[in-house]
Amino acid sequence: MHELSIVSSVVDTVTETVAAYPGARVKEVRLRVGALASVVVDSLEFCWGIATEGTALEGSRLVVNVLPVVMHCVPCGKDVELEGVQSFRCPKCGEPCLDLRQGRELEIDSIEIDEMDEAEEKI
Amino acid sequence: MTTRIVELRRGILKKNDELAAALRERYTAAGVLVLNLVSSPGAGKTAFLEWTLTELRKRGARVAALVGDLETDNDARRLAASGAPVRQINTHGICHLDAEMIGKHLDGWEGVALGGLDYLFIENVGNLVCPSSYDLGEGIRVVLLSVTEGEDKPLKYPTMFNSADAAVITKMDLAVPCGFDRWATLKNINEIRPGMRIFETSVKSGVGMEAWLGYLEEERKARNGAGRFWVI
Ligand SMILES: Nc1nc2c(ncn2[C@@H]2O[C@H](COP(=O)(O)OP(=O)(O)OP(=O)(O)O)[C@@H](O)[C@H]2O)c(=O)[nH]1
Ligand SMILES: [Mg+2]
Ligand SMILES: [Zn+2]
Numbered sequence: 430m431h432e433l434s435i436v437s438s439v440v441d442t443v444t445e446t447v448a449a450y451p452g453a454r455v456k457e458v459r460l461r462v463g464a465l466a467s468v469v470v471d472s473l474e475f476c477w478g479i480a481t482e483g484t485a486l487e488g489s490r491l492v493v494n495v496l497p498v499v500m501h502c503v504p505c506g507k508d509v510e511l512e513g514v515q516s517f518r519c520p521k522c523g524e525p526c527l528d529l530r531q532g533r534e535l536e537i538d539s540i541e542i543d544e545m546d547e548a549e550e551k552i
Numbered sequence: 553m554t555t556r557i558v559e560l561r562r563g564i565l566k567k568n569d570e571l572a573a574a575l576r577e578r579y580t581a582a583g584v585l586v587l588n589l590v591s592s593p594g595a596g597k598t599a600f601l602e603w604t605l606t607e608l609r610k611r612g613a614r615v616a617a618l619v620g621d622l623e624t625d626n627d628a629r630r631l632a633a634s635g636a637p638v639r640q641i642n643t644h645g646i647c648h649l650d651a652e653m654i655g656k657h658l659d660g661w662e663g664v665a666l667g668g669l670d671y672l673f674i675e676n677v678g679n680l681v682c683p684s685s686y687d688l689g690e691g692i693r694v695v696l697l698s699v700t701e702g703e704d705k706p707l708k709y710p711t712m713f714n715s716a717d718a719a720v721i722t723k724m725d726l727a728v729p730c731g732f733d734r735w736a737t738l739k740n741i742n743e744i745r746p747g748m749r750i751f752e753t754s755v756k757s758g759v760g761m762e763a764w765l766g767y768l769e770e771e772r773k774a775r776n777g778a779g780r781f782w783v784i
Contacts, residue, residue, distance in 0.1 A: 431682045435564055442564075446558060446560060456555070465710065465715075466685065467712070468685075515710065515743065515744075517744060518743070525742075527747065534563075535565055536560075537560040539558060539561075540558050540560065543554070543555055543556075544555070545553065
């Protein structure tokens with residue numbers, strides 16, 4: 430439900446970042462979103478067009494990389510990937526898992542920009 | 553034109569996380585146990601807190617509450633009847649409390665200093681989705697679930713249930729008329745957050761409330777012990 434405020438925050442951060450590259454155009458913004466981040470990817474995409482309008486991000490593409498939940502299983506002695514978020518048990522040995530290693534991420538991974546070359550700038 | 557990839561690796565809620573970390577340090581230094589109560593609308597947070605504040609005060613504990621509400625101050629008025637200091641946080645349509653709102657309302661709260669409190673309760677906005685992403689620096693996140701809202705709530709809102717430290721089942725006095733499946737509920741909570749402490753309660757009959765107060769006492773003592781360790 431707070432997808433629009435998340436998207437606005439992304440737009441602000443990217444706008445600040447690209448200010449260091451005068452004349453640059455943002456082509457793509459890549460997010461990393463954990464399966465437990467309680468964010469609906471469709472809603473992020475839905476908000477993107479509206480939120481980027483009139484900013485340096487206008488016309489850019491939003492790419493969301495959804496990360497599965499990874500827990501550390503003590504009996505198995507290693508990190509295991511859960512198939513979903515309906516059961517927090519090790520898929521290998523069935524033991525309950527408490528130690529979350531991945532799945533709550535909500536971050537801007539990277540952006541792809543088209544930078545003007547110096548020669549072009551002079552024209 | 554040159555295409556360039558700029559790595560950011562930046563948390564979108566970083567500002568909230570930083571503010572929450574600072575709040576957590578303040579709570580620890582003050583020796584106050586802070587609890588963030590979350591649930592769907594109407595699960596019984598205010599009723600549960602009314603009972604808790606009143607009873608803790610009777611036993612000599614120093615308590616206060618912050619209450620988030622979209623538009624009204626009804627809950628704040630209900631809680632204030634317990635005699636505890638209560639401060640309303642009107643979120644004006646925002647569906648969750650965040651660390652900045654908490655910080656602002658702690659500062660300049662007349663007559664209330666964190667150091668003079670044993671417990672600070674925060675009633676979040678009734679919503680099982682958004683509050684799960686916003687750390688308030690709390691020591692314990694309590695998720696409430698009433699017997700009238702379905703045994704599969706934990707499976708529908710896994711983020712909230714997985715991020716909570718304790719679960720409170722409310723309105724147990726209505727369990728029979730509602731055909732509440734106790735076993736299925738306990739199992740579902742345990743699937744999402746294995747081993748989580750669960751209290752089965754009713755503010756009408758008082759069932760389970762003594763166990764809840766015992767838990768509060770236990771947790772506060774455990775933390776203050778740890779707090780003293782750091783002070784030395
Ligand atoms: N029978 C019964 N009713 C309860 C109990 N606890 C709360 N209620 C009722 O449930 C309704 C909602 O309770 P509230 O305490 O206002 O719920 P809330 O979670 O604070 O609601 P919001 O702040 O609006 O999200 C009220 O009519 C309460 O009287 C209980 O233990 N038993
Ligand atoms: Mg309430
Ligand atoms: Zn295992």
